[in-house]
Amino acid sequence: MPELPEVETVVRSIAPLVGRRIVGAEFRCLRVLRGGDPDEMAAQVSGKRIARVERYGKFILIHLAPSGYLMVHLGMTGKLLLGGPSGKHTHAVLTLSRGVLLYDDSRQFGRLQYFDSVPQRLQELGPEPLEVSFEDFFARMKGRKTSIKALLLNQNFVRGVGNIYADESLFRAGIHPQAMAGRLKRERARRLYGAVREVLREAIDAGGSSISDYVDAEGRRGWFQIQHRVYGREGEPCSKCRSPIRRVVVAQRSSHFCAKCQRR
DNA sequence: ATCGGTACCTGCACGC
DNA sequence: TGCGTGCAGGTACCGA
Numbered sequence: 001m002p003e004l005p006e007v008e009t010v011v012r013s014i015a016p017l018v019g020r021r022i023v024g025a026e027f028r029c030l031r032v033l034r035g036g037d038p039d040e041m042a043a044q045v046s047g048k049r050i051a052r053v054e055r056y057g058k059f060i061l062i063h064l065a066p067s068g069y070l071m072v073h074l075g076m077t078g079k080l081l082l083g084g085p086s087g088k089h090t091h092a093v094l095t096l097s098r099g100v101l102l103y104d105d106s107r108q109f110g111r112l113q114y115f116d117s118v119p120q121r122l123q124e125l126g127p128e129p130l131e132v133s134f135e136d137f138f139a140r141m142k143g144r145k146t147s148i149k150a151l152l153l154n155q156n157f158v159r160g161v162g163n164i165y166a167d168e169s170l171f172r173a174g175i176h177p178q179a180m181a182g183r184l185k186r187e188r189a190r191r192l193y194g195a196v197r198e199v200l201r202e203a204i205d206a207g208g209s210s211i212s213d214y215v216d217a218e219g220r221r222g223w224f225q226i227q228h229r230v231y232g233r234e235g236e237p238c239s240k241c242r243s244p245i246r247r248v249v250v251a252q253r254s255s256h257f258c259a260k261c262q263r264r
Numbered sequence: 265a266t267c268g269g270t271a272c273c274t275g276c277a278c279g280c
Numbered sequence: 281t282g283c284g285t286g287c288a289g290g291t292a293c294c295g296a
Contacts, residue, residue, distance in 0.1 A: 003289060031273080058289095073290080074289090075273095076274095077273090077274080077290090106273080106274050107272085107288090107290085109273065110290080111291090144266085150267085163289060164289060212275095212289090251268085252270085254287085
């Protein structure tokens with residue numbers, strides 16, 4: 001479900017929780033805790049205040065005061081919801097000094113973990129695509145022997161790009177998803193850099209893409225999906241040249257592209 | 265260090 | 281109506 005623009009939208013929607021206290025916590029699903037103990041986690045967060053909510057690519061880091069961090073990743077189907085009824089896929093309930101925050105995740109690919117300090121995984125991630133310089137972006141592509149699609153999906157290259165925005169960015173840049181990353185010339189890399197940033201900004205402005213069930217913490221859907229030019233449009237005419245959009249598997253993921261407009 | 269392949273879950277749309 | 285198949289915004293882990 002959620003890539004950088006969706007996670008950014010979720011983070012913005014839970015920003016009002018800053019300053020509130022976690023008065024009670026219940027964790028129900030072992031899988032999303034990734035080895036954490038439910039009762040221990042409840043004890044670690046209970047009584048603490050939400051000091052700050054931050055996004056690292058697709059990860060959410062909730063700073064607790066006086067100490068500690070709750071790291072949240074939404075996986076494919078994770079949702080943070082302000083209030084609302086808890087259902088069969090509600091895996092965590094945080095009772096706040098005002099309101100309730102639920103974690104819901106039908107496929108359980110997401111995760112909720114407590115850390116005493118900023119988790120190592122977050123430090124290993126690549127830079128934010130909206131903050132990285134072109135020189136750094138280009139330097140990171142050098143010598144890579146994988147497809148540009150796979151590289152864009154690699155969170156240690158840049159953080160936050162997923163399947164939708166990789167395909168949309170490659171279309172806008174006119175680059176074939178299977179082009180070898182390390183072979184892209186400076187000029188084409190420049191176009192890709194611009195395309196990634198443009199797509200992400202537009203998607204954030206649209207509140208993300210709601211393909212099936214993505215919603216922010218207030219239950220609002222995004223509408224960037226209506227601006228998708230290739231993702232989910234297999235067989236439809238390309239918006240530039242009218243030739244049919246194709247779908248192939250690259251890096252084990254569906255990749256949507258125009259064979260005429262996107263060159264290797 | 266880097267790369268490709270696999271595993272992890274549930275739900276939904278589809279064809280029969 | 282039910283059943284099998286394929287597909288889905290994700291990452292982690294394995295061996296080569």
